[in-house]
Amino acid sequence: MNIVVCVKQVPDTESPRKLKSDDNTLDRAAADGVINELDEYAIEEALLLKEAHGGEVTVLTMGPDKATDSIRKALAMGADKAVHLVDDALAGSDALGTSYAIQQVLGRTGFDLVILGAESTDARTGMLAAMLAERLGVPQLSLANKVEIDGSSITVQRITDYGYDKVEASLPAVVSVVEKINEPRYPSFKGIMAAKKKPVEKLGVADAGIDADKVGLAGAATEVVDFADAPPREKGQIVTDEGDGGAKIAEFLASKKFV
Amino acid sequence: MRFALSNEQRGFAQALDDLLGDAQVPAVSRSWADGDAATGLELWKRLADLGVTALCVPESHGGLAAEPADMVVAFEALGRHLAPGPYIESAVLAPALLTAAGGGPSLDEVASGSAIVTAAAPPMTPFALDADVADHVLLVDGTTLRAAQAGEPRTSVDRSRRLFEARPGEPLGSVDPVQVGRAFDAATLACSAQLLGAGEHVLATSVEYARSRWQFGRAIGEYQAVKHALADVRVALDFARPLVYGAAVALGDDGADASRDVSAAKAAASAAAYRASRTALQTHGAIGYTEEYDLGLWITKIRALTTAWGTVGFHRARVLDAVTAASA
Numbered sequence: 001m002n003i004v005v006c007v008k009q010v011p012d013t014e015s016p017r018k019l020k021s022d023d024n025t026l027d028r029a030a031a032d033g034v035i036n037e038l039d040e041y042a043i044e045e046a047l048l049l050k051e052a053h054g055g056e057v058t059v060l061t062m063g064p065d066k067a068t069d070s071i072r073k074a075l076a077m078g079a080d081k082a083v084h085l086v087d088d089a090l091a092g093s094d095a096l097g098t099s100y101a102i103q104q105v106l107g108r109t110g111f112d113l114v115i116l117g118a119e120s121t122d123a124r125t126g127m128l129a130a131m132l133a134e135r136l137g138v139p140q141l142s143l144a145n146k147v148e149i150d151g152s153s154i155t156v157q158r159i160t161d162y163g164y165d166k167v168e169a170s171l172p173a174v175v176s177v178v179e180k181i182n183e184p185r186y187p188s189f190k191g192i193m194a195a196k197k198k199p200v201e202k203l204g205v206a207d208a209g210i211d212a213d214k215v216g217l218a219g220a221a222t223e224v225v226d227f228a229d230a231p232p233r234e235k236g237q238i239v240t241d242e243g244d245g246g247a248k249i250a251e252f253l254a255s256k257k258f259v
Numbered sequence: 260m261r262f263a264l265s266n267e268q269r270g271f272a273q274a275l276d277d278l279l280g281d282a283q284v285p286a287v288s289r290s291w292a293d294g295d296a297a298t299g300l301e302l303w304k305r306l307a308d309l310g311v312t313a314l315c316v317p318e319s320h321g322g323l324a325a326e327p328a329d330m331v332v333a334f335e336a337l338g339r340h341l342a343p344g345p346y347i348e349s350a351v352l353a354p355a356l357l358t359a360a361g362g363g364p365s366l367d368e369v370a371s372g373s374a375i376v377t378a379a380a381p382p383m384t385p386f387a388l389d390a391d392v393a394d395h396v397l398l399v400d401g402t403t404l405r406a407a408q409a410g411e412p413r414t415s416v417d418r419s420r421r422l423f424e425a426r427p428g429e430p431l432g433s434v435d436p437v438q439v440g441r442a443f444d445a446a447t448l449a450c451s452a453q454l455l456g457a458g459e460h461v462l463a464t465s466v467e468y469a470r471s472r473w474q475f476g477r478a479i480g481e482y483q484a485v486k487h488a489l490a491d492v493r494v495a496l497d498f499a500r501p502l503v504y505g506a507a508v509a510l511g512d513d514g515a516d517a518s519r520d521v522s523a524a525k526a527a528a529s530a531a532a533y534r535a536s537r538t539a540l541q542t543h544g545a546i547g548y549t550e551e552y553d554l555g556l557w558i559t560k561i562r563a564l565t566t567a568w569g570t571v572g573f574h575r576a577r578v579l580d581a582v583t584a585a586s587a
Contacts, residue, residue, distance in 0.1 A: 069266075076270060186274045189310030189323055192267050 001055030001149070001171075003046045004111045006102060006132075007074055009033040009067040010122040017122065023217060024224035025092045026122055028064060035070045038117025040077075040184040041177050045147060046115050047078045048182060053149055056080045058109055062090060062101055068200070075195035076187035082198070083109060087205040092217025095123070099131035104210045105203065106136065111172055113154070118143055118176045129176035139169035145180040262504050268332045274309060275333060279340035285553040291343035292418035296392045299343050300375075306342065307372020315354040315445065320366035322354065327445065327507040331452040338456025338564075341556055343419040345377040345388040347568075351449045352378055353397060355442035360404040360432030364395040379407065379425035380443065383569050386413050390423035398425045399439060405430050417563035419556070444510060444521040447568040451503050451521070451528040454564050455496065458532035461539035461557050462492050469542055479542070488538045495531035502527045519581035522574035529565040529574075536561040 011017045011031035018027045035043075046057045059074040061067050062085040071082045085105055093101065106114065114136075119126035133140030141147075144156035145164065152171045157164040159178055187195075205212050213219055239248045253259045264272070282302055291299040306312065314330050316322025323329075330351060337346055349369060353376040357363050368374035379387040380399035390396045390409035398407035410424030434442075466489055469480030479485050506520035514520075536558045540547040547554050565571065 072266065072270065076274075186278045186309055187270060188274070188308060189271050189314065189325065189329070192270045192274070193323075195270075196267060 001049070001053050002058070002110055002112045003049060003055060004058045004060050004106060004109060004114045005039070005042050005046045005074070005079065006114065006116045006128070007039045007043065007059050007061045007070060008036045008117075008120050008122075009061065009063045009070040010036045010120050013037070013121050019224070019227050023092065024227060025217065028066075033063075033066050033069060035073055036117055036120045036122075038119060038121075038177065038179060040117075041179055041181050042115040042117045043074050043077055043079060044182045044184040045175075045177055046113075047185070049113070049147065049149060050078075055112070058083060060102065060105060060109070061085065062093075062098060062105075064091070071200055072195055073187060075198045075200075076192040077185055078191055080198065082200045084200055084202045085204075085208060086202055089205045089212045089216050090210075092220060093215045094220035094222045095125050095127045095131060096221050097215040097219050099128055099135055101205075101208070101210050101215050102128075102132060103135040104208045106132075108203075108208065113149075113171060114174045116174070116176045118178050126176075129174050133174040136172075136174065139173045141167050141169055141173055141175045144175050144177050147175060147177070147181070262501070262508060264328075264332065268329060271310075271329065272332050272336055275306075275311070275336035276339070278305060278309060279336060279342060282340075284340045284342055285556055288341050288343045288419045288556055292421075294421075296389075300392070302342060303344055303375065304372055306337075306346075311337075311346070312350045312372045313370035315351050316366050316370040317354075317358060320370055322366065322370040327448060327510040328504060330445070330449060331503060331507045334449040334452035335456035335459075338453030338458075338560075339460045341419075341457070341460075341560060343389075345375065345393055347446050347449045347453070348377040348388055348397075349375050349393070352380070352442050352446040353395075355438065355445055356397065356399065356404055356434060357431075359434045359438040359442070363397065363404065363406065363431035368394075380439075380446075383443065383573070384446075384567065386422035387425045388423075389421050390425065391421060396423075396425055397431070398427050399434070400427060400430075402433050402436055402439065403430050404432055404434050415563050417559040419560070420563050440518065441510075441513075443568070444518050447525050447574075448503070448506055448510060448521050450564055450568040451499075451506070451524045454525075454528040454532035454561060455499060455503055457557050457561050457564070458492070458496050458499075458528070458535035461532075461535045461554065461561070462489065462496065464554060464557075465489060465492075465535075465539040465542040485542060488541065492531070492535045492538050495527075495534050499524070499527035499531040516581065519578055522569070522577040522581075525569060526571050526574040526578065529571050532561045533565050 012034045015031040018030050020027045050057050057079040059071055059079045059082040061071055116129045129142055130140055141156040143158050145159045146157040148155045154171055154173050155168045158167050287298045287302055310323055311333050313322045314325040318324045353369055357366055364374055364376055369376055374394045376395045377387045377390050377393035378397035387396050396407040396409055398405040406428040407425040410426040413422040415422050469485055470478050472479050502524040506524040509517040509520040546552050
């Protein structure tokens with residue numbers, strides 16, 4: 001089974017994130033890059049499926065040169081090879097442009113199963129899996145907290161507010177996973193050393209057959225027109241307990257419709 | 260000499276930091292001190308899965324045959340996070356001794372983490388650490404390596420270091436004194452790395468505390484006396500670090516000066532970590548002494564490791580001997 005995991009490098013959630021004032025895009029150079037947390041669950045699920053059913057796991061990432069660090073980590077966890085789509089023409093792509101670019105790369109690598117994290121911690125659109133499935137013309141199984149494969153059919157538990165839906169489809173398919181699905185492994189020393197020798201294919205826009213007009217900031221259908229910092233937290237209200245503290249708390253909660 | 264960690268070493272350090280950061284190690288260490296080893300053994304297994312116990316084992320026994328610098332990376336992480344247990348004895352000392360002696364407990368099991376080995380190597384290391392938990396106890400008796408049994412318990416200032424006398428048993432093989440020396444050097448280097456990691460932790464904790472603790476209308480870190488004390492710790496750790504990594508390179512090259520370099524590393528790392536722990540206690544004030552506050556676990560650990568595997572005096576004397584012998 002040919003499993004492709006889409007991995008995104010995002011600014012470390014521990015560090016402050018900023019947008020650039022000139023083009024309103026994320027300032028990726030200003031923060032340390034780490035693998036998007038949910039993508040680690042996607043990698044783990046791909047590795048578990050490979051261990052159970054055989055096949056090969058390819059990591060696919062689109063991002064600047066420094067995304068190499070995230071690729072290395074995914075390879076150290078156990079993925080077999082990687083494709084790194086890196087080109088200045090891609091900078092500023094929106095979800096539509098990204099899904100188009102990834103579709104083009106997947107056309108080259110082929111796939112039985114594409115696994116993604118349900119959303120990234122930077123853009124948080126959570127739309128890439130759906131767009132990708134639509135572009136590829138294959139079923140999308142979203143928000144999976146369990147994946148089972150039997151021959152050419154795939155079944156997932158899709159988490160909902162009230163429990164889960166059981167969703168079935170046939171391969172090839174696109175799956176997005178949530179953090180309840182597994183516990184991602186830590187790369188071992190052996191895995192880290194082995195990752196050094198694993199192939200990483202670097203592709204530019206032209207190599208992947210991507211129409212440069214459809215990607216990048218200029219090709220984006222959406223635009224960030226303005227942004228503002230979140231307002232500082234307002235000072236809390238201090239109530240002195242004069243025997244009626246309980247009533248005051250109940251009053252406050254009632255005013256916010258909590259009780 | 261120019262030395263910087265490779266991408267792989269940084270990746271390994273990160274993986275260990277991530278695992279240990281998620282593992283609530285101070286609580287594990289407290290249970291270990293109270294004689295409940297269950298969570299500590301679970302952590303041992305997880306660290307073994309990452310390769311910690313296989314680093315110094317030859318590939319013919321399922322080991323990784325890694326460089327001493329890789330071992331230093333691992334032990335700095337163990338020190339930073341306070342992992343309890345005989346890691347130095349099982350992952351560094353035992354592989355060297357058992358390979359040299361050609362007998363005794365299975366190195367394959369040591370590498371996989373399924374067997375834990377501890378050892379006493381008098382006079383520098385008179386007691387066997389955590390001998391009640393270990394599967395095998397070794398005793399270095401001059402040039403004879405012996406199996407041993409856990410004897411009377413002894414106390415350490417670090418409650419998570421459970422020391423035992425080693426009752427000598429049957430001989431397992433003889434070890435060349437040069438190889439005993441090399442095994443001792445490797446263990447001492449691992450201890451230096453642990454001290455460095457522990458020192459870094461208490462410094463980071465103290466800096467954070469000095470920023471958040473207010474007194475007389477400002478953060479205590481704004482007072483020059485506090486700033487300077489913490490800066491001195493930073494300098495001491497930064498001067499010890501190259502000695503530790505330099506000794507790792509020397510040991511990896513099996514250089515003639517490797518023992519001298521290891522001693523220089525241990526003396527500097529001990530002094531730096533000890534200064535870090537004293538300054539941490541002073542910066543924190545009374546909360547630093549509090550049993551429930553985790554800082555004390557690192558402070559007692561540093562105190563114990565400062566004299567483990569040779570005191571600062573012993574190592575300084577070894578450096579002096581090497582320097583004067585070279586100039587004679």
